[in-house]
Amino acid sequence: MPYSPESLQAFVEAAALGSFSAAARRLRKTQSTVSTAIAHLEADLGVSLFDRSGRYPQLTDPGRQVLGHAQEILAADARLRQLSVRLAAPVEPRLTVVFSDVYQLDPAQQLLQRFAEAFPEIELEWLDAEGHDVLELVSSGRAGLGLLPRQERYPDAVIARPLAHHSELAVYVAHGHALAAAGARAAAQLARHRQIRLSAQVDHARAVAGPAWTASDYLMVMEMAEEGIGWAELPRALVQRYDRGHLVELALPGWPRRIHSDLVWRRDTPPGPAALWWADALR
Structure with a gap:
């Protein structure tokens, strides 16, 4: 039985984002369009893919099994379209x-x-x-x-x-910074110390109230942190590759964060x- 790419994409996005409304925003469609596409897929398969009894839809056991196959179909479709470009362009x-x-x-x-x-x-x-x-x-x-x-x-x-x-972001300070020796108290003390962050994060929800310096790229943010100017959220891979041994990662609740x-x-x-x-x- 054929399944439309639109219904498979709606299902995969809803499963990944945890809500039909978020999937609709990602796909630039209305929530009703996404809901209808998933309902049609459920009717074609003869199974319920989501448990809709709670505030947010939860994948059912059949839904979890179908998800992997749907992702494989969409990936194969993308590879086929990319191959057509290579052959023709x-x-x-x-x-x-x-x-x-x-x-x-x-x-x-x-x-x-x-x-x-x-x-x-x-x-x-x-x-x-x-x-x-x-x-x-x-x-x-x-x-x-x-x-x-x-x-x-x-x-x-x-x-x-x-x-x-995926990447991981962690919080770093210079070895000589006061937060480096704060241990379990570091999380409560972040707002007392200068944060160094990307200029693009000035209005970001994760920004902590308090003094801040900004830079346009992570390398400059890291250099400021190495100088002991303040604490910073940095990609772990970037620090591992370019830090000169000046930084220490803080053990904070909820960190590192997967990006x-x-x-x-x-x-x-x-x-x-x-x-x-x-x-x-x-x-």
Whole structure:
């Protein structure tokens, strides 16, 4: 029996986000459209995928079993569409990518070397940016491909695809900072000390009331923290790779925090073969 990609996508997004309304926002559809698509899928399969008795829908046992298969079908569909682009489209002569520092290339994967071998003639430009700056660079056409921490909403001009990869954010201070010796009291004392955070996080819900310095990228945030200026939320992979032994990770309740990432590109400018190579490598 055929299942529409729309119903499978609605089901997968609702399962991932924990609500039909959140899935509707992600898919830029009405909640009733998402609910109807999932109901049609349930009717086709003859099982209830969600328990709707509570405030938020919960996957049923059959729903959990169906979820893996639905994800595989959508992944295969995406691979087929990407293959059609590779077979039909010429390789773009230039590609600009903009990545958040929450993602750090794994040296063992040699992605840059493999890309250079696969596309020896292409001109690659690599930009670093965070949050809305990534979206602005992609939306404006300045970059063809972007990677950033998952957002609840995206501009209509942008298509977002989830990555299996995730990063971890932790809280760090310099070894000589007062919080480094605070132990279990550190969480209660954060607001008394200067926070260093990304400029894009000034209005972020996680920002703690109190004095703050800001910087446009994580590397500068890390450098300020290393100087003992204050405490900072930093990607663990970034610290492991670039810290010079000056930082200590604070053991705080709820930390480290897992950050999922999305790959984004302009809706009216589908990625070419070189951009799709990165999409495959990162997925």
